[in-house]
Amino acid sequence: MTSPQWLDSWSADDGAARVRTLFAEAFGDDGDPDGVWSAPGRVNLIGEHTDYNAGLALPVALPHRTYVALRSRTDGLVRLASAQAPDERWETSLDEVTPGVTRGWGAYVAGVAWALREAGHEVTGFDAVVDSCVPFGAGLSSSAALECAVAVALDAVHSLGLACDDAGRAELVAACVRAENEIAGAPTGGMDQAASLRCSAGHALLLDCRPGLSALESADRVPFDLAAAGLNLLVVDTRAEHALVDGQYAQRRATCERAAAILGVSSLREIAPEELDVALDKLVALSSDGDGDVLRRRVRHVVAEIARTGEFADLVRGGRVGDVGPLMNASHVSLRDDYEVSARELDLVVDAALGAGALGARMTGGGFGGSAIALVRERDVDGVTAAVQAAFDEAGLAAPGFLLAPPSDPAH
Ligand code: ADP
Ligand code: MG
Numbered sequence: 001m002t003s004p005q006w007l008d009s010w011s012a013d014d015g016a017a018r019v020r021t022l023f024a025e026a027f028g029d030d031g032d033p034d035g036v037w038s039a040p041g042r043v044n045l046i047g048e049h050t051d052y053n054a055g056l057a058l059p060v061a062l063p064h065r066t067y068v069a070l071r072s073r074t075d076g077l078v079r080l081a082s083a084q085a086p087d088e089r090w091e092t093s094l095d096e097v098t099p100g101v102t103r104g105w106g107a108y109v110a111g112v113a114w115a116l117r118e119a120g121h122e123v124t125g126f127d128a129v130v131d132s133c134v135p136f137g138a139g140l141s142s143s144a145a146l147e148c149a150v151a152v153a154l155d156a157v158h159s160l161g162l163a164c165d166d167a168g169r170a171e172l173v174a175a176c177v178r179a180e181n182e183i184a185g186a187p188t189g190g191m192d193q194a195a196s197l198r199c200s201a202g203h204a205l206l207l208d209c210r211p212g213l214s215a216l217e218s219a220d221r222v223p224f225d226l227a228a229a230g231l232n233l234l235v236v237d238t239r240a241e242h243a244l245v246d247g248q249y250a251q252r253r254a255t256c257e258r259a260a261a262i263l264g265v266s267s268l269r270e271i272a273p274e275e276l277d278v279a280l281d282k283l284v285a286l287s288s289d290g291d292g293d294v295l296r297r298r299v300r301h302v303v304a305e306i307a308r309t310g311e312f313a314d315l316v317r318g319g320r321v322g323d324v325g326p327l328m329n330a331s332h333v334s335l336r337d338d339y340e341v342s343a344r345e346l347d348l349v350v351d352a353a354l355g356a357g358a359l360g361a362r363m364t365g366g367g368f369g370g371s372a373i374a375l376v377r378e379r380d381v382d383g384v385t386a387a388v389q390a391a392f393d394e395a396g397l398a399a400p401g402f403l404l405a406p407p408s409d410p411a412h
Contacts, residue, residue: 004389007237007401009063010133012038018083019069022129026081026089030127033069034157039148039411040065041134041141042195043235043373044364045204045224046324046331047309049339051189052253053260054210054267055306058313059195060203060224060233060407066132066145070153073125078113080106083131094125099182108143111179112150119175121160128153135401138237139370143184144192147176148411151197163411169197170215187250188366194219199410206313210269222316224407229321234353234376236388237401238345240369249366252339256302259295262286268302276303301338305331325360325375332362341367348391349374349400356380356387373405 010018016036023033040061047057076094082105090106097107097114109128116123128150134142151172155163162168176193180186191207199205204224208217226233260268263279271279276299283299284292308327315324332350336342346363353361353374361374376384385402392400 001386001390002393002399004385004402005399007064007133007135007403009065009403015065015067015131015133018131019067019129022081022083022131023069023071026129027071027079027127031071033071033127035153036067036069037149037153037156037412038065038067039145039152039196040199040408041145042192042199043140043233043371043405044191044195045373046312046327046362047207047305048331048335048364049252049341049366050302050306050309051191051207051209053256053302053306054269055302056309056313057191057207057209058204058222058309059191059199059207060205060405061195061199061201061410062134062140062235062403062405063408064134064140064403066130066134066142066149068128068130068149068153070126070128070150070157072157073127075125077125078106078110079127080109081129083129084136094123097183100185102183107184108146108179109150111183112147112176113154114183115175115178116151116154116160118178119171121158123154123158126154126157135237135371135403137370138239138401139365139367140235140237141192141196141365143180143186144176144196147179148172148193148196151176152411166198166219167215169410170194170218173197187253197411199407201409202407204313204316204407206309210267220313222313224316224321226321226406230378231321231359232376232378232381233405234358234374234381234384235364235371235403235405236349236374237371237403238343238349238369239398239400240343240345248341248368252298252341255295255298259283259299262295268299269306271299271303273303273307276300279303297338297340301334304334322359325358328360328362328373328375329354335363335367339367343367343369345369345392345397345400346372348395348397349388352388352391353384356384358384
């Protein structure tokens with residue numbers, strides 16, 4: 001059997017040393033960086049495809065982080081290098097950053113500066129380098145880790161004071177979301193950036209994505225002490241290609257908006273679980289495009305998933321973290337059958353993990369590949385990992401990557 005590949009996180013010192021070295025190579029002729037900042041990737045415990053439906057999500061910050069060394073400039077130039085894109089040095093003038101025009105990985109970085117300027121903050125150009133141990137394109141939000149590391153860096157070098165408290169961090173979240181949506185052109189909800197900027201170690205972040213809520217109302221830190229419960233959160237990066245994800249994601253989002261319009265609500269959040277059956281019948285009756293069944297299943301996922309997320313948070317608050325497994329399993333079935341965003345590799349992880357004694361397992365992130373999670377007793381970690389690895393071997397699939405995810409620190 002192939003031995004499992006563990007994707008280890010870096011220590012803060014290691015991450016900082018890497019970007020300082022890279023900075024010296026790329027931009028060292030003009031001196032040192034102003035500092036080093038970092039931000040975590042995230043993994044969502046439950047509440048998938050709910051953020052853009054004004055629903056609930058429950059992410060934790062990963063110990064895996066993206067590191068940025070940055071030096072501000074007096075002009076508007078942005079010059080970037082990344083260890084993950086060694087052949088793609090990126091350069092622009094801040095004045096040229098424009099929705100629909102700016103392309104490439106630097107859009108995630110320059111987009112943050114653009115969004116902070118749009119929000120009225122004075123931000124100049126900068127030289128920056130990036131290195132990261134957040135798996136790339138694995139549904140663990142390397143994109144938000146990059147944006148949020150840049151956001152706290154720009155906050156510091158321009159003394160904006162936003163990263164010092166949660167309300168300010170919520171403003172940084174908004175800037176990062178605009179960067180991703182409008183400049184990078186990925187129509188994602190706000191969960192990833194909120195997780196990276198507003199989580200705290202040992203806690204999960206219960207996000208309420210209804211528009212117009214204050215910072216205080218929109219996020220609640222729920223103690224999530226896995227170690228005390230003798231549990232581990234195992235993350236499996238399936239390394240499955242998710243080439244279709246962009247179009248499919250936008251399509252799911254559009255379907256939810258159409259269903260809400262048919263039902264006469266501003267978002268699917270407004271449908272209470274006890275009203276679900278009536279709403280589903282109404283959808284089938286009123287939909288004109290012959291897609292009543294699809295609409296029905298999409299809405300059933302969203303409404304039930306929001307309810308499951310609330311139940312999960314209640315169990316955890318009540319000290320019953322060991323009892324959340326069935327909610328995770330139900331979430332996976334719903335994403336697989338009703339929302340249709342799972343993939344063969346994700347189903348394989350879930351089945352193998354549960355077969356080897358995991359308390360619960362589900363796909364996480366947008367789907368169509370990416371990662372799955374399993375809640376596992378500490379003593380079962382090796383067995384579950386081996387079972388997942390064996391299932392991939394047997395199916396002739398490329399080796400997955402394994403991570404352990406104790407709830408970790410936010411961007412700083
Ligand atoms: P995920 O966020 O799930 O990892 P995305 O497709 O949302 O996947 O984001 C991945 C994209 O973010 C990459 O294609 C790249 O453009 C950008 N990105 C993320 N991290 C880095 C990095 N360290 N260096 C350069 N680009 C990065
Ligand atoms: Mg992303």
